[in-house]
Amino acid sequence: MGFLRSPLLGMGLALNIACASHADALVPRRGTNHTSGQNLLTSEVADFVKEHMDFWKIPGMAIAVVDKDDIFTQGYGFSELPDKKVTPDTLFYGGSTTKAQTAACLSVLIKNGSYDALANGWATNISSILKDDFVLENKWATEHITLDDAVSHRSGLPRHDRALMREKNGVPLSTADLVRNLRNLPYIHEPRVASYYNNHMYVVLSHVIETVTKKGLKQVMRELLWNPLGMNSTYLGLADAQKAHKDLAKGYLWINQTDQINGTRQANQTGQFKPVTYMPMTDLSGSAAVISNVRDYAQWIRGLVNHTHIFSDDVHDDIRTARFIFSPAPQFGYDIDLYSLGWFRNVLKGHLFYRHDGVMLGFRSMVYWFPEEKFGFVIFANSDTAATANNIIARKLVAMKLNIPEKEVFNVTASREGITTPEQDFEVAVKKYYPNHTISDPSFSFKDMEGTYVNAGYGTMTLRSAPGPKNETVLIAERPDMSWDYTYTFRHIFGDKWISGLSWREERFNTGSFGPAEFIKGTDGKPAALKMTSMQGTTSEGDITYNKTG
Structure with a gap:
């Protein structure tokens, strides 16, 4: 999606009550002596967290630190504006x-x-x-892709998040329906050559679990994981979380002051928080549907770092085993990324650790654990702009625990540089896709281009005219039926060549993931189709052709 990182300064966010839990740990397999852990959630960290929440416009955050058998938790800011405070029991999207x-x-x-x-x-x-x-566009892949390929993101299937849909023609889709839709998605890479992060494949694994066990995934998770660990405030999907009547944080977007006529935005503008509509997540299943709090996630981390009886030795070893190279380039003190069972595996100055983040509309999450140090933590935040803050706060906690100079692990100044506006990103895309373009009118009127367009894999979208940046008229397509509600904005470049931009549906002017698009003329001289390149950031996922049906 388009992520505009807006520097801020402003809102003072309250530091909430700190809590420490020293409940009996699950019995560890390796080592039985208890040694007290270190509470890293100090006043220094509280000030650091607050400063980053202010800069990155984050209403609320919760952190839990696991050190050996001990758990320390803290809430910061607000779970719902204007004044409902975050506590360690507040639920967030994981x-x-x-x-x-x-x-x-x-x-x-x-x-x-x-x-x-x-x-x-x-x-x-x-x-x-x-x-x-399970049928893919690539016949060999259909017949040979394994569970290991799916779990380690080496299936070769592009990410195709924009094809993840919650319903089709008003009918909710099941996990099996989403898996069956894979046959309609472009398969442009060779399997087992490189990593392509893929939410679809974890939906596939969810379908595998349910098919084999003849149980729903949430029942399997509760039986095998949540109940044994005492994770009594963890849920799969929004409905169960809401039925529990617990404090579920509200997710927020930060909306810069925007001229709605020309759609321009500046990185240093002031603005306001906008609450987002909760994502149901029944469609995302084992890929991204967990809602929980930091207390429960601390039990999960403690079970992993202490090698507890929750799992057999074989399972603990399986979880820690690297499967594939995910990113071959070291980044700011971290070694290359490998991928294991739902974890990025890395090394920092000889210290092995595992981590993973989460991105949902209005929410960001981060989990780390260090098996040798028996140390880990979870960070939950209720803002769409929290990813950088989570990353910096995580690196500070790591530096504190491992006694590593902070300058060798993170750079706050660098993390705040290079913030661009959607308009700047658009201009870069135009130069990339149409470097020497001429100036000419489209072959079709806006009225002719408006209407319904259908692609088997990506579903149905309706184009309509709308005001856009720089007083120009654009075409937009809103997709409320998708897992992540989004909007495409199409801006004319020359002839029948356009640029598509992607944004959250609730934040239309903050576009990103720009790609080329073209209207195709039919035999009647009218638009017959819209061909566009599906983009994940700056990476192509293949060409998608929507046929015009009305």
């Missing part, structure tokens, strides 16, 4: 930190040997379990 729980459950099912369908372990071909539900 996003893609869900993946590690899904993968751990599947590892348990594989290692306990109870299911014939999983007899080949992670080498099991997915099609052998899901049959005709």
Whole structure:
């Protein structure tokens, strides 16, 4: 999506009551002596957190630190504006930190040997379990992609997040429906060559778990993971979280003051928070649907770092085993990223650690754990602009625990540089895709281009005219039926060539992920189709053709 990181300064955010839990740990397999942990949630950290919440416009945040057997928790700011405070019990969207729980459950099912369908372990071909539900555009991949390929993001399928949909023609889609839609998505990479992060494949793994066990995924997670760990405030999907009648944080966008006529935005403008509509997440399943609080996630981390009896040794080892190189380039003190079971595996100055983040509309999350140090933490935040703050706060906690100079782990100044506006990003895209373009009118009127367009994999969208940046008329397509509600904005460049921009539906002018688009003329001289390149950031996911149907 388009993420405009807006420097701020402003709103004072309250520091809430600190809590420390010293409850009995689950019995560890390796080592039984208890040594007291270090509470890193000091007043220094509180000031650091508050300063970053102010800069990055984050209403609320919760942190839990696990050190050996001890758990320390803290709430900062507000779960709902204007004055409802975050506590360690406040629920947040966990996003893609869900993946590690899904993968751990599947590892348990594989290692306990109870299911014939999983007899080949992670080498099991997915099609052998899901049959005709699992069909990819690439025939070889359909027949050979394994559970291990899916869990480690090496299937070769592009990300295609914009094809994840909650409903089709008003009818809610099941996990099986989403898996069946994979056959309609461009498959432009070779399998097992490079990593392409993929939410669809964790939906596939969810379908595998439900098919093999004949149980819903949330029941499997509760039986194998949440109940044994005492994670009594963890839920799969919005409905169950709301039924629990607990404090569920409200997610927020930060809306810069915007001239709605020309759509320009400046990085240093003031603005206001806008609450977002909660994502139901029934469609995202084991990819990103967990809602929880930092207390529960601390139990999960403590179970991992202490190698507890919640899992067998085989499962603990399986979770920690690297599967594939995810990112071959070291970044600011961190070594190259490997990927294990729903975790990025990395090394910092000889210290092995695992981490994963989560991105949901209005929410960001981050989890780290260091197995040798028996140390880890979770950060939940209720702002769409919290990713950089989470990353910097995480690195500060790591530097404090490992006694590493902060300048070797993070740079606050650098993290705040290079903030661009959507208009600047648009101009870069124009130069990239149409470097020597001429100036000419489109072949069609806006009225002719408006209407309904359909693609088998990406669904149905309706184009309509709307005011855009610089007093120009644009075409927009709102997609409220998708997992992440989004809007495409199409701006004319020359002839029938356009640039598409992507944004949250609730924040239309903050566009990003720009790509080329073209209207195709039919035999009647009218627009017959819209061909566009689906973009994930600056990476192409393949060309998508929407046929005009009305």
